[in-house]
Amino acid sequence: MISSLHIEDLAVDRGDRRxxxxxxxxxxxxxxxxxxxxxxxxxxxxxxxxxxxxxxAAGRVRFAGAAGDLDPDEARSGGVHLLGHHDGLKTTRTA
Known part of the structure; x- marks a missing residue:
């Protein structure tokens, strides 16, 4: 179980733009x-x-549990969920 999130010196690029x-x-x-x-x-x-x-592009994301650092892939697969802002349904379609 994830007990904390640590983000260190993170940088993210999108295309050529930081x-x-x-x-x-x-x-x-x-x-x-x-x-x-x-x-x-x-x-x-x-x-x-x-x-x-x-x-x-730089930095890192760490997850920790009660016993210390968790493997990021395992932590994400079991305890990280991202709900985006895009609709899941297509309103132009009908049943």
């Missing part, structure tokens, strides 16, 4: 954070990097 660099965060189970910013600032890309869908 969205952000030097991002860090320590978050423990039960804590919450609000991620705000203008369009194109990299909010969704940050979440995708944490979820493992995007490879960071």
């Amino acid at each position: 969205l952000f660099a030097g991002f860090g965060l320590d978050l423990r189970a039960g804590e919450a954070v609000a991620l705000v910013g203008r369009n194109g600032a990299g909010k969704t890309s940050l979440l995708r990097a944490v979820a493992g869908f995007v490879r960071p």
